[in-house]
Amino acid sequence: MSDLKEKAIHGLFMFNGLLVVIVLVGIFALLVGTSIPAFREISLKEFLFTARWNPTSYVRTQYGIGAMLVSTAMVTIGALVIAFPLGIGTAAYLSDIASPRVREIAKPIIEILAGIPSVVIGFLGIVLVGPAIARLFNIPNGLNALNGSFLLAIMALPTIISISEDALKSVPKSFTEASLALGSTHWQTIVKVKIPAAASGIFASCMLGMGRAIGETMTVLMATGCAPAMPHGFLDSVRTMTSTIAIELGEVPYYTTHYYALFGVGLVLFIITFLVNMISDIVLRKYQIKVR
Amino acid sequence: MQKLKERSVNRKTGKSQNGNGEPAGPGAAKGKKMGEIVIRTEGFNFYYGDEIAIKSVTMDIYKNKVTGIIGPSGCGKSTFLRSLNRMNDVIDGTRIEGKVEIDGQDIYAPGVDVVSLRRKVGMVFQKSNPFPKTIFENVAYGLRINGVKDRAYISDKVEASLKGAALWKEVKDRLNDSAFDLSGGQQQRLCIARALAIEPEVILMDEPASALDPTATLKIEELIEELKNDYTIAIVTHNMQQAARISDYTAFFMLGELVEYDETSKMFTNPGKKITEDYITGRFG
Ligand SMILES: Nc1ncnc2c1ncn2[C@@H]1O[C@H](COP(=O)(O)OP(=O)(O)OP(=O)(O)O)[C@@H](O)[C@H]1O
Ligand SMILES: [Mg+2]
Numbered sequence: 001m002s003d004l005k006e007k008a009i010h011g012l013f014m015f016n017g018l019l020v021v022i023v024l025v026g027i028f029a030l031l032v033g034t035s036i037p038a039f040r041e042i043s044l045k046e047f048l049f050t051a052r053w054n055p056t057s058y059v060r061t062q063y064g065i066g067a068m069l070v071s072t073a074m075v076t077i078g079a080l081v082i083a084f085p086l087g088i089g090t091a092a093y094l095s096d097i098a099s100p101r102v103r104e105i106a107k108p109i110i111e112i113l114a115g116i117p118s119v120v121i122g123f124l125g126i127v128l129v130g131p132a133i134a135r136l137f138n139i140p141n142g143l144n145a146l147n148g149s150f151l152l153a154i155m156a157l158p159t160i161i162s163i164s165e166d167a168l169k170s171v172p173k174s175f176t177e178a179s180l181a182l183g184s185t186h187w188q189t190i191v192k193v194k195i196p197a198a199a200s201g202i203f204a205s206c207m208l209g210m211g212r213a214i215g216e217t218m219t220v221l222m223a224t225g226c227a228p229a230m231p232h233g234f235l236d237s238v239r240t241m242t243s244t245i246a247i248e249l250g251e252v253p254y255y256t257t258h259y260y261a262l263f264g265v266g267l268v269l270f271i272i273t274f275l276v277n278m279i280s281d282i283v284l285r286k287y288q289i290k291v292r
Numbered sequence: 293m294q295k296l297k298e299r300s301v302n303r304k305t306g307k308s309q310n311g312n313g314e315p316a317g318p319g320a321a322k323g324k325k326m327g328e329i330v331i332r333t334e335g336f337n338f339y340y341g342d343e344i345a346i347k348s349v350t351m352d353i354y355k356n357k358v359t360g361i362i363g364p365s366g367c368g369k370s371t372f373l374r375s376l377n378r379m380n381d382v383i384d385g386t387r388i389e390g391k392v393e394i395d396g397q398d399i400y401a402p403g404v405d406v407v408s409l410r411r412k413v414g415m416v417f418q419k420s421n422p423f424p425k426t427i428f429e430n431v432a433y434g435l436r437i438n439g440v441k442d443r444a445y446i447s448d449k450v451e452a453s454l455k456g457a458a459l460w461k462e463v464k465d466r467l468n469d470s471a472f473d474l475s476g477g478q479q480q481r482l483c484i485a486r487a488l489a490i491e492p493e494v495i496l497m498d499e500p501a502s503a504l505d506p507t508a509t510l511k512i513e514e515l516i517e518e519l520k521n522d523y524t525i526a527i528v529t530h531n532m533q534q535a536a537r538i539s540d541y542t543a544f545f546m547l548g549e550l551v552e553y554d555e556t557s558k559m560f561t562n563p564g565k566k567i568t569e570d571y572i573t574g575r576f577g
Contacts, residue, residue: 174421178483181379182490183411184437192437197424 031267038063038260047264051230053244055258063261065268067230071145071238072269075220078149078234079156079213084206086153087160091202092190094161095168114158118218125151125223137235143225146234151219156209163208167201168194200284207280214273217242241269330355330494330524331376335390338371338380338548345371347548348390353494353541358516358525360539360556362532364571368548369528370418373496376526377413378406394494411438414492418499420479422471422486427454427463430471430482434490449489457485458515477508484515495519497527501534513538532572536560544568 039047042063050064090110094103125147133142133150171194179189195202225237226247239247245262252259331353338346345368353359361369374380375392378399392399399409411434422430431450440446450467454460459481463474471482480500487495497516501509516525516538529535535542535556542559544552552559552568563569570576 172421174417174419175423177379177382177417178421178423178486179433179437180382181377181410181415181417182434182437182486183407183409184434185407188437192433193423 028270031263031270035260035264035267037255038257038264041257042261047261048268053228055248055252055261061257063257065241065265067228068239068241068244068265069268071224071231072214072240072242072272074145074231074234074238075148075152075224075240076210076213078145079152080206080210082149082153083156083160083209087157087205087209088164088195088202090157090161091164091168092195095165096186096190096194110158110161113154114162118155118216119222121151121155122219122222125219130223133235139235141225143223143237144235145224145231145238148220148224148238148240149234151223152213152216155216155219156213159212160205160209163205164198164202167198167205170201171197204280204284207276211273211276214276215242215269217246221246241265245269328355329353330394331526332393333375333391334393336372336375336392337389338368338375339387339389340371340383341385345548346375349545349550351543351550351553353524353526355524356520356522357540358520358527358538360535360542361526361528361545362530362535362542362571363545363551364576365530367545369545370498371548372545373498373526373528374415376494376496377410377415379410379415381406411490412492413494413496414487414490416480416483416487416495416497416500418502420476420483420503422474422479422482425471426468427471427474427482428467431485431489434486438490450485453485453489454482456488456519457481458511458518459485475508477504477511480504480508480512481515484512484519488519492523494524494526497525499528499530502530509534532560532574544571546571 047063047065049066050062051066051070052062052064053068054060054062094106098106126143129147129150130142133144133147134140135142175193175197176189179193180186184192220238220240221243224239224243226239226243227237228239228244229236231238245265248258249262252262329352333349333351336346336349336351337344349372361373363369371380375388376394376399380386388400394409394413398404423433425433428447428450431453432446435446435449440449451460451464454463459478462478463469463482466473471479474482480503484495484500501512504512513534516527519525520540527539539556541553542556543550544559544563546567552563552565554564558564559568560572563572
């Protein structure tokens with residue numbers, strides 16, 4: 001009787017697991033299937049390795065995603081560079097230094113931050129961060145890669161903070177005591193013992209934050225200016241892969257090369273996120289084995 | 293007590309030949325024989341919030357001796373030990389009254405550098421707690437946080453400390469393995485080596501062998517015997533035979549109070565109080 005129940009539950013979980021796999025494979029197949037026709041007219045080499053994206057030109061259409069790739073990479077990496085130290089610093093502060101009262105106030109605020117819709121963040125990018133950047137660097141407008149990085153950093157922060165904080169909290173107290181008893185300062189203990197011991201969790205938090213940043217659309221669409229040219233620096237306006245799809249897919253005539261090429265962009269995006277997740281998984285596993 | 297001190301003096305003269313070279317306390321210069329006493333507590337009270345855990349303990353701990361601390365569970369042994377290097381500071385809401393002096397200096401006085409206090413007064417915990425690092429890095433940790441960069445010096449010191457903790461032979465070919473690959477007893481000796489590496493004066497041990505099998509326990513006991521040539525050791529133990537075997541002095545705590553404190557031989561053969569005798573002979577606790 002209970003054996004049967006066991007089996008039923010087992011089956012249910014297996015079905016759920018399978019369903020996820022099926023959906024994933026389905027999305028992948030759809031992206032591949034819909035992007036293949038694009039390559040009847042565009043060579044894969046042109047698509048991946050040239051910079052210009054100009055699908056509506058009357059003279060000569062161009063389908064290079066180079067500029068988009070670079071833009072996405074810049075905005076994402078910029079976001080991580082900003083969010084990583086801030087996130088870990090905040091996590092360490094909350095887990096080890098802050099008084100319970102401060103923690104009680106800070107935790108819900110961070111959770112609220114996580115719940116702000118991306119369109120609102122984008123709005124802030126336009127009315128607040130943009131003008132600030134423009135003034136700071138003395139440029140005509142502040143809708144650029146830096147703005148996008150900054151906003152994405154804010155969006156990635158709650159994830160990084162809460163997962164890193166959990167990781168730091170779960171470092172056994174005995175490590176902390178051992179370190180303090182050897183005459184290290186509170187600060188040394190955090191940096192040399194707690195953060196390394198929590199490294200896998202901290203790494204995971206950053207990967208999750210990065211995953212979010214790569215895929216984020218609305219914010220970057222609003223805040224980065226969306227110029228399709230190859231950017232030369234963080235003060236240039238950029239247009240990421242997500243923005244391009246969002247801007248163009250609504251207006252493109254169906255079943256044209258342009259339409260198929262946009263699916264191609266989606267496929268590349270999918271593969272990149274997939275790789276990021278896989279790499280982080282491998283690194284995580286390796287690290288955990290080493291620590292045990 | 294007078295007799296005790298005489299004996300200590302004699303031993304000390306013998307001892308200074310093994311090159312320890314610890315500076316005597318400031319009191320020694322004044323000829324008050326205070327150099328013999330490394331740690332002195334006076335009317336020491338300890339509170340967890342409103343709960344008193346240590347009541348008015350006045351006790352001297354002598355240099356290059358092993359002082360055993362015994363008493364029933366919950367009587368405050370760990371609390372007392374952790375007061376001596378201010379490890380209790382990390383617990384919220386604790387408070388002390390009275391004095392703890394180490395080398396004649398009040399360690400709870402305002403402005404005392406807790407970090408250097410803990411370098412001077414090392415600690416080994418009940419449960420071995422190596423860091424999730426390699427064997428080598430565990431021992432080197434205390435040096436590195438002290439800002440030592442010289443690699444040759446660090447590796448010499450690691451070797452010497454591992455030898456000091458009687459672990460070198462077992463690990464010399466696997467210094468880069470994770471500390472967690474060691475057995476429980478080896479991990480505990482690694483923690484001792486880690487404490488030795490920063491050359492403390494005093495080593496506090498809180499039931500260091502309680503989680504170990506008899507063979508590993510014996511190793512730790514032999515080690516303590518060795519270590520007292522160079523260090524002052526205070527050790528908490530639940531094991532009466534162990535206290536009798538390894539300690540020179542024994543302190544018996546009950547309900548936060550120091551009931552009796554004397555030479556181990558006297559405590560175990562002819563204790564001054566009935567209750568001490570009852571505890572030692574296992575009639576309660
Ligand atoms: N962190 C703490 N917060 C509040 N009370 C504590 C704390 N640690 C210990 N106590 C209390 O202080 C008293 C002494 O505890 P302590 O751990 O020093 O005893 P012990 O003699 O070491 O016992 P054992 O032999 O079981 O290790 C106990 O009544 C205990 O409940
Ligand atoms: Mg205890």
